[in-house]
Amino acid sequence: MTEAFRAHCPRCDGERKCLIHGEFDQPWCEDHGRNQMQGQMDHKLVQCAGCETVFYYRSSWDDQDWDGDYHPVTGESIITYPRTIVTYPVPEKKGHKPDWVWDIGQKDPQLFKILYEVYQAYEAESFILAAVGLRTAFDLTTTYLKIDPGHTLEQKVKELRENGVIGETEAMTLQTVTEAGNAAAHRGWSPDRETFQILLTTLEQFVHRVVVSGKAALSLNANIPARQPKPKKQPKPNS
Ligand SMILES: [Zn+2]
Incomplete structure (x- = not known):
């Protein structure tokens, strides 16, 4: 696969163009009687186009974590679910290394x-x-x-x-x-x-x-x- 997208590379520790080598979207739903929870985890195995490091990237959301807003014209309420991004390995400790x-x-x-x-x-x-x-x-x-x-x-x-x-x-x-x-x-x-x-x-x-x-x-x-x-x-x- 050669589709490019941007992610925070844990090695060069910056937003980089990345190749996606594999991906899997995993919606989930938990039913606790009257309470239902749902969300989705999108998993990717990606490679930084800069330093070529391969890492795992996960973007997830769930319906317990949401932001509400109103449409400026129609006044309709808009619910958005912010995504949580995790990579493995996690970015290296901000050390002494200059960017160059x-x-x-x-x-x-x-x-x-x-x-x-x-x-x-x-x-x-x-x-x-x-x-x-x-x-x-x-x-x-x-x-x-x-x-x-x-x-x-x-x-x-x-x-x-x-x-x-x-x-x-x-x-x-x-x-x-x-x-x-x-x-x-x-x-x-x-x-x-x-x-x-x-x-x-x-x-x-x-x-x-x-x-x-x-x-x-x-x-x-x-x-x-x-x-x-x-x-x-x-x-x-x-x-
Ligand atoms: Zn990189």
């Missing part, structure tokens, strides 16, 4: 996967794993930028700086991301939430700029003018 992270899936699925796990680790307060993941995410981003994967992370930061992809301050903070990841991976060092958030923000800004908005692409093609040797810095007198 979902766009990375189409550009670099591997980078998306590791970032996704970083946010999961963060939400579970597994800061060691999250810090190691950040370092890996940085590494994958440099691969996306076609930096030689054989280089050490330190060399990669340096190369990005020299190619003008990142500025000096960003180079320093990204260096911290790689060092923190290294300390977490090899010495079990665990950043606290605040420290991790700083590392994460640094990496997010970098990834967003070079992967999502693609601003670094120009700086990394063959048209880079040869680097001029820098004159040696004169030590500045303290003012």
Whole structure:
């Protein structure tokens, strides 16, 4: 079936166009002598056209839950039954993931996967794993930028700086991301939430700029003018 309808995707957590793979409408009626209750449950197995997650969707109403109104012209009373929508799985906890992270899936699925796990680790307060993941995410981003994967992370930061992809301050903070990841991976060092958030923000800004908005692409093609040797810095007198 290819009929498309819109539903709230529990994974991208937004209203998305969805494919319906199967559906079943189930009216019900309960008879308790004088009291009768009725309603209907519409079940669907749907797939988000964005992230491709398959989920269960149920829309239901019953005659005990109704809204009354009057027709503005004829004055007739109008009864409506609001629908209750349930999905399984339920939408993920509104976490720290910015919306653009979902766009990375189409550009670099591997980078998306590791970032996704970083946010999961963060939400579970597994800061060691999250810090190691950040370092890996940085590494994958440099691969996306076609930096030689054989280089050490330190060399990669340096190369990005020299190619003008990142500025000096960003180079320093990204260096911290790689060092923190290294300390977490090899010495079990665990950043606290605040420290991790700083590392994460640094990496997010970098990834967003070079992967999502693609601003670094120009700086990394063959048209880079040869680097001029820098004159040696004169030590500045303290003012
Ligand atoms: Zn989705």
